Amino acid sequence: QLQLQESGPGLVKPSETLSLTCTVSGDSISRSSYYWGWIRQPPGKGLEWIGIVYYTGTTYYNPSLKSRVTISVDTSKNKFSLKVNSVTAADTAVYFCASWQGFLFDYWGQGTLVTVSS
Amino acid sequence: QAVLTQPSSLSASPGAAVSLTCTLHSGISVGSYRIYWYQQKPGSPPQYLLRDKSDSDNHQGSGVPSRFSGSKDASANAGILLISGLQSEDEADYYCMIWHSSAYVVFGGGTKLTVL
Numbered sequence: 001q002l003q004l005q006e007s008g009p010g011l012v013k014p015s016e017t018l019s020l021t022c023t024v025s026g027d028s029i030s031r032s033s034y035y036w037g038w039i040r041q042p043p044g045k046g047l048e049w050i051g052i053v054y055y056t057g058t059t060y061y062n063p064s065l066k067s068r069v070t071i072s073v074d075t076s077k078n079k080f081s082l083k084v085n086s087v088t089a090a091d092t093a094v095y096f097c098a099s100w101q102g103f104l105f106d107y108w109g110q111g112t113l114v115t116v117s118s
Numbered sequence: 119q120a121v122l123t124q125p126s127s128l129s130a131s132p133g134a135a136v137s138l139t140c141t142l143h144s145g146i147s148v149g150s151y152r153i154y155w156y157q158q159k160p161g162s163p164p165q166y167l168l169r170d171k172s173d174s175d176n177h178q179g180s181g182v183p184s185r186f187s188g189s190k191d192a193s194a195n196a197g198i199l200l201i202s203g204l205q206s207e208d209e210a211d212y213y214c215m216i217w218h219s220s221a222y223v224v225f226g227g228g229t230k231l232t233v234l
Contacts, residue, residue: 039164039225046225046227047228049222049225060222061222096163096164103152103154104166104215105156105166106166106179108165109163111163
């Protein structure tokens with residue numbers, strides 16, 4: 001069974017870059033049937049999709065975030081990563097990583113809270 | 119108008135049946151999309167429940183009870199999550215989701231279900 005775990009700083013300053021990593025265990029990140037994704041949830045609010053990446057590097061992004069977001073994959077480490085540039089307080093959220101197969105997110109990490117504050 | 123609209127809250131009694139709706143933007147047709155449903159309890163990540171039932175399959179998530187089912191209402195341009203025999207453990211937030219034809223994921227705003 002797949003397991004995913006987010007890691008990264010819990011506090012980021014405004015205008016800086018938010019960087020998170022998701023470590024995948026239980027299977028290879030290069031498994032052909034999976035994409036790997038990021039979803040976020042501001043405190044007390046709903047889910048917002050950020051984007052997904054395939055092991056080849058192919059990506060799909062939320063149009064509203066595309067200009068600030070990069071998702072990449074490191075197959076040698078079985079990890080994938082998220083970068084969000086020029087963050088503001090509106091980027092404060094719990095960030096989840098998840099596996100995407102058959103047009104649905106089936107396995108999720110527990111989530112990590114990232115706060116944007118000086 | 120949001121792509122997917124859900125009522126912000128709903129309440130029902132134990133044992134009752136409740137329908138949660140996910141209304142699609144008037145510019146897109148529910149007939150062209152698969153509607154996926156997730157359940158989220160406080161402090162936990164969302165869990166995949168099911169997708170709307172088609173003639174060929176009923177894609178239920180692993181371990182999801184059969185009292186959860188999905189369908190579509192073409193007249194309302196909406197997806198529906200039906201929960202029958204409501205239990206206290208069903209109290210949670212419920213989100214619908216689609217893969218938009220322009221190649222991105224959209225989540226509805228979520229419905230907070232309270233079991234009275």
